[in-house]
Each structure stands twice: as C-alpha cells, then as structure tokens.
Amino acid sequence: MLAWRARQLRILTRGLRTQTRYEYVPRDDMDDHPYMRPAGLATPRQLVQYLDEFVVGQEKAKKVLSVAVFNHYNRVHANLSSLSPEEEPGAMDWSETNVDDVRSGVSSARLHPHPHRISSSIPLQTRHPVPLFEKSNVLVIGPTGSGKTLLARTLARVLDVPFSVSDATSFTQAGYVGEDVDMAIHRLLQAASWDPHRASTGIVYIDEVDKIARKSGGTGMEGSRDVGGEGVQQALLRMMEGSIVSVQGKSPSPADTPSAAGPEGRSRPGQRGANAPSSKSDTYHIDTSNVLFILSGAFVGLDSVVKRRVAKGSIGFTANLAPSEESNSGSFLPFFTPNRGSSHNMLDLVEPGDLVKYGFIPEFISRLPSITTLAPLTIPDLRRILTEVRGSLISQYTALFGYSGVEIRFTSSALNEICRKALERGGGARGLRGIMETLLLEPMYEVPGSSIRFVLINEAVVQGKQPALYWNKSDGAAFWTAWAEEESLAEHTAS
Template sequence: MFSGWLMPWHARQLRILTRNLRTQARYEYASRDDLDDNTYMRPAGLATPRQLVQYLDEFVIGQENAKKVLSVAVFNHYNRVRANLASLAGEQEATDWSEINGDDARSGVSTAQLHPHPHRLLPPSTLLQPRHPVSLFEKSNVLVIGPTGSGKTLLARTLARVLDVPFSVSDATSFTQAGYVGEDVDMAIQRLLQSANWDPQRASTGIVYIDEVDKIARKSGGTGMEGSRDVGGEGVQQALLRMMEGSTVTVQGKSGSVDPPAAAPEGRSRPGQRNPSPAAAAPRPDTYHIDTSNVLFILSGAFVGLDTVVKRRVAKGSIGFTANLSPKEDDSNSMKGFMPFFTPNRRSTQNVLEMVEPSDLVKYGFIPEFISRLPSITTLSPLTTADLRRILTEVRGSLVSQYTALFGYSGVEIRFTGAALNEICRKAAERGGGARGLRGIMETLLLEPMYEVPGSSIRYVLITEDVVLGKQPALYWTRGDGAAFWTAWAEEEALSEKNRG
C-alpha cells in the first residue's frame, strides 16, 4: 500500500525517463547502415541541371555548353547554400545544447529528440555525409562571354523564371567607384533586395546578374593625365572584389516611404489619437545588412577585341623560311581604333573565344584579383542562319508568333512563306546583331502593313520572298477572300519547293 512512497530514488528517475520517452514518434526507423549507399533524394523544389537545360531549350537556341555551365552552377550553388545553412544551424544547435541547465537535466525535464519519418524527403547532407565534414563551401561565380544578340541576358532571365529566388539585373556601364558621380556597386544588392520584397534573408540567397562587365576593363593609354584614377574601370573592379567573394553590404531601404510620426506639441494631444503605443510609433528601420556569401554572381559581356588577345597567345611565331606566321587580320579590323557596331553572325570553323584563359582577361584589362573570383568561364557562339530561323519560328515567344498575335488583335491573319523567312534570316545574318537584328528587319518589313491594316477592311496579309526583297508590297485580301488567300500562299510554297528542288 505504501510501496509507492518507499520507491527508491533510482526507480523514480526511471519512471520520469519513461514518461519522457512517450513524447517520441511511434515509428520503427531503419538504421542508416540499412539505407542504400547509392540512394539520393533530391531536395524538393530544386531542379536538376538536366531539367534546367531542358527548360532553357524552350527559349534559347543553341549555346549548349553555356546552358550546361549555368545550370550546373545554379544547382551546385543552392546545394552549397543548403549545406552552409545546415552547418551554421548545427553549430547553433550544439551551442544551445551546451547551455542546458544542469538542474533541468537532473529533474528529468529535457527536449524530446524527434526523428523525421524515413519516407519524408531528406536533404542530401543527411544521406551522404562526408567522412571529413566541410565547414563552409565556397561559391563559384560565372563569367559569360559572347557577341551581342547571342542570348547572354536571355539565359539569365530564363533561369530567373524557373528559380524561386530573388534575381536582379544591373548594367556595369553606370557603375563608378564610391564617391564619384554614378551608381555604386551596392546598387546591385539594393535591386536584389527590392526583388526579394525587402526580405534580407531571401536576398542573401539570390542571384545578381551584371551585364556589360567588359566596360569596366582597365583603360590603358588614355588621353588623360598619367596616374589618374580609373573610377569607372579598375575602381569598379576593386569595389566588386569583396562583394563577389562574400561581405556584408549595408543597403538603404525604401527612403521616404516610412516616415516617423510627427511629434505633438507638449501639453496637447493630436485629435483621434489616444495613448499611442511605443511599438506603433517607432518607425520601420530603413537600413538593411545583406551578407553576400551565399549570393551567386553571373557576369556577362561581349568583350569586343578579346579574340585578338587570344590569337596573339595561341599563334607561335618563329623565324626562317618555314616560319609559322599568324594569320593576317582583315583590313577593316586592322585599322587602329576601329570597332564594329554589330558583331557579325558568321560562324568560323572554330570559336576563338572558347580558348580564352584568365591570362587573356588580365591582358584585356582586368586585375588578377577580380578574375580569380570568377572560376567558371563560358562562351557563347555567334548565331548561324539556321539558328536565326529557329529563333524566328520555333522557340516560345518567337517573333512570328508575336507579330501574328499583334495582327490578330485587329482581326487580321498574317502568313509568311518559307522563302520569305529564309530571306529574313539571311538579311539578319548579313546585318549582324544576332537575334536583335531579326526584330529590326521585321519592324522595317511590316511597317506598311501595320500602318494600313488597323481600321481597314483588310483581313488577310501575305508576306512573300519578293516582299522581303522589296520587289513588291505586301499582299492584302478583304473579308470573304480567305480561299484566295490560302490558294496564293499554297502556290508560293509550291513554287519555292520547286526552285529548291
């Protein structure tokens, strides 16, 4: 009857421990040794590099190597972010356990050690633990080199659509060193914070895309005074160094949007306000501190003239009758100070930029410390006529589909013959400018139809090869002449097939 009062102290402790064990989840877990070593559970919401490439293929034509480099960089980056955050959380948890009060442990009160269900998705760090744990993973920023209109910005924007992360685009041409007229490099982080809806935690794991980075190359042999500061070139590179590697950037928030309440005169209270709480009266902080250690930087530029630097390094000169001389440059490019406005789309047998090395970028005008922060370098090839044809008709949001939809808003149907599309691509290849050259040609070609059709009785428009060549104007049909329109289109297609055969 009184055995409960006479229970020894150890028995009471065992009873308390048993009570604590009832808080565990009632599952029988397989040991970690029973798990297959080859098992890998991908974290939810993170696409594989192959899936990212498949998504990019729907919008960007060609550039297979650049797609792989960017997809792998994004995938590895967010695996690093998860591992780094898990490592920091583990250190914090270990600190919390070391601070447990000894009196609580003796009293039998402790936190329940809940284990996750084995069928739930686990981060890869819990399944594939390295034998020697890594404290923190370093990130690999990416440098994309390619001619204008080859798809550098489109690749980054398309990746931003599929990734649920903050993404900001900045132009390096407006960057200057701190204290001079222009934008500071901190504006790139401020745009990232705006994209994250002013959430510092989300912004610290975003992607910063900086275009036209070749414009911040160090100027040499200028007309200014010797020893003058290059605030728009080398000064910007110095400012980007620590930010790319990882530092804390102080960003001013939404200035002017949150103003502190005006102080009321002493002895009077403002009408409609009684006993305002201190929390409601305190202004929202307008200064944010963003850690860029987990921010991925993607830099891109056309780098006009870099191919010449690579050719000088690759070509090995010698003397004698059997000397290997470097190929002579074109007269147009050998002129001192000449720089073409558009990059031609003619693809040579080998893309010289694919052989670029960090030493070439240093000779181009970048400081070695800046290039060392960009371990991943990829190049984009100029677009061929076949690539332009696919951009014109196949990809999502193609130019033909855009102009077809524009005419459809006016109740007009427009058709292009195959020969007309081929001629448009041929003109764009000669004009240069990549995919941007296609839009310029389409705007010029469809100027008259877009002027004449809205508000008229025209319901059908046909663009043939002669229309593209300027030999005749666009062909129009009114309502009820659909059969004649389709017959004319079929005849043009049959004629082009006959000429091709």
C-alpha cells in the same frame, strides 16, 4: 593437446572476418543526410530542358549555368545546415571499451560503423561536419544578341529565388558621380520584397561587365584614377567573395507620415521643420557569401588577344603571318557584332591571362572560376528563333495582327530571306527584330481600321521588290491559294 589448441584458436578468431557481413545498400529514406539534394531543386538536366524552350543553341553555356545554379543552392543548403547543427541527446561514445571484449582477451578495433547501419535514434557524433563549400561565380562571354541576358532571365523564371539585373556601365567607384556597386545588392533586396534572409541567397546578374575593363594608356591621363574601370573592379572584389553590405531600405513616403500641412495640403507658416517627422529609413545588412554572381559581356576585341597568344611566331619564307585585317590597327570595326563565326570559335580558348591583358585585374578574374562562351548565331539558329522557340518573333507579330482581326502569313522563302539579311546585318536576335519592324512597317500602318483581313509576306516583299499582299474578308480562298502556290514553288526550287 592439439585438440585443445584448435579449440582455443577458434575462440580467439570467431569474431574476425575478412569480408563485410552486410552490403552497403543505399536507402531511399535518406532525407536527413547532409549531402542530399534539397527538395524542390531542379537537376541540371531539367534546367537545360527548360532553357531549350526559350534559348536556341548555346549548349555549353546552358550546361555551365545550370550546373552553377544547382551546385550553388546545394552549397547554400549545406552551409546553412552546418551553421546550426542540431544537438541530439543520447550521444554514444565510440571510444569506450567493451567489457566483454576485455574479458575475452580481444580488444575492439574501435571502428566507426557505417552511417547507413546505425539507428536513427543514435546519432553518429564522430562524423565529420559538412565542409563549407566555396562559391563559384560565373562569367559569360558572347557577342551581342547571342542570348546572354535571356539565359539569365529564363533561369530567374524557373528559380524561386530573388534575382536582380544591373548594368556595369553605370557603376563608378564610391564617392564619384554614378551608382555604387552596392546598388546591385539594393536591387536584389527589392526583388526579395525587402526580406534580407531571401536576399542573402539570391542571384545578382551584372551585364556589360567588359565596359569596366581597365582603360589603356595613350590618352594623356595615365596619372588619373580610373573610377569607372579598375575602381569598380576593386569595389566588386569583396562583394563577390563574400562580405556584409549595408543597404538603406525604403524610406517612408510623405503620404504615409503625418505632416504639418493643413486640411488642404498647404503648409502652415512657422512650422516648417519644427515638428517634421523623422525620415530615417531602415538599414539592412546583407551577407553576400551565399549570393551567386553571374557576369556577362560582349568583350569586343578579346578574340584578337586570344589569337596573339595562340599564334606561333616563326621566321623565314614559310612563316605564318597574321592576316592583313588583323595587323592593321586602323581597320574599320562594324557597329554590330557579325553573326558569321569561324569554323572554330576563338573565344572558346580564352584563359584568365587573356582577360588580364584585356584590362581586368588578376584579383577580379580569380573570383570568377567558371567561364563560358556563347557562339554567334547561324541561319538555322535564326530560323528557330523566328518560328520555333516559345515567344518566337513570328508568333508575336501574328498575335499582334490578330488583335486587329487580321491574319498574316510568311512563306518559307520569306523566312529564309529574313534570316539571310539578319546574318549580314549582325546583332543576333536583335537584328531579327529590327528587320521585322522595318518589313512590317507599312502593313502595321495600313491594316488597322481598314477592310483588310489577310496579309501575305513572300520573298519579293522581303527583298523590297513589291509591297505586302492584301486581301479582304471575302477573298480568303484567294489568300490561301496564293500562299499554297508560293510554298509549292519554294519546294520545287529547293528540290
């Protein structure tokens, strides 16, 4: 009796397992998996490595933009594939009951098999569809000349997608003098060679977005409409979230259409407008649901808003009071954003509430979930911009003089002095170019068409104590000797 019960128990429990029989070993041939990365799309690390060749520093902003672009096109790939599912025949209904299980008295648990185990010929119909991922637009905050526009333009070179650049200062609310916000999509369609499908998966970059902040009161126009500030923000809301934008295409040029002009190009009398061809242009409808928006601006004064929020109020003899230059509202503001940054960048602490106080409506800020900041450039950063990155300023001016058959050299002390003056002047990398133009004005005027073949710029020349040093073609040895002496003197002074 006990032996018969043991045999029956073995029959009932022979198919039960507490551990999986096969491990979930990932396969390499998973190209049809809906969550796989599209072929040809660079990883965020590869995008950052590409940006490092052109942009100095700003590691956080590079990571944020690279991740945003990578996730955006993964999202576009997943959303487009989910909208057009492929219907495969031979669907297997996993809810059907197995006849053998009924005969043995054991019912199936109706567990769905792992996707890696099923054959490619049998689709898994009960698998959940790919969700529609939401879009994460990016807001880039940084001082003038810190590389905001350069980051976006550099990403445009490596990405095979349409890319358009617009300036928010020219935008006004619809119906007023200026550009409508639809012009950003119009430029994107132009960059896509008038292909609406490619334009609907492109990138729109809007610079100087801080200029459309809501204007504060005190001007006596509180009742008037802010058509260049809040009106533009409201017009951008639906476009950034996703809407259908109608764009007028390129109209046929007069040269491409038959005209009523004579053989000499003159109009024949009496036929003006009678047989004139229709100049109606094509209308394109662009869906901005898959368009990534990158907005940037200097946001001058935003650091003061953050400081007021972070500062802790107190009373008494030991109260922490704000510095006099911050409390004085009539203090002088420099024309350029200074390159000197404090030990801690206050803009790193920015929150959406600070941007609302700065003048943006909450609906606009909520459509920019990803916010990154750029730090002011330091002297080592300016030195790398001068000499190391691709398309550095020194390489540009060296090639410019090379077109005239002239070789120009800068000593190390001269480069350090240029960076020091740029730090005091402000304006970031743009300040460097302004100093270089002023410094090389006389050499660029004197050298072309003369017998000069060598130019040396040392520290005294940068300081304005002496003019640039020139040598003729036969004095090449003296030029190299003078340059070597300047370098050895700089090394001796540094040690």
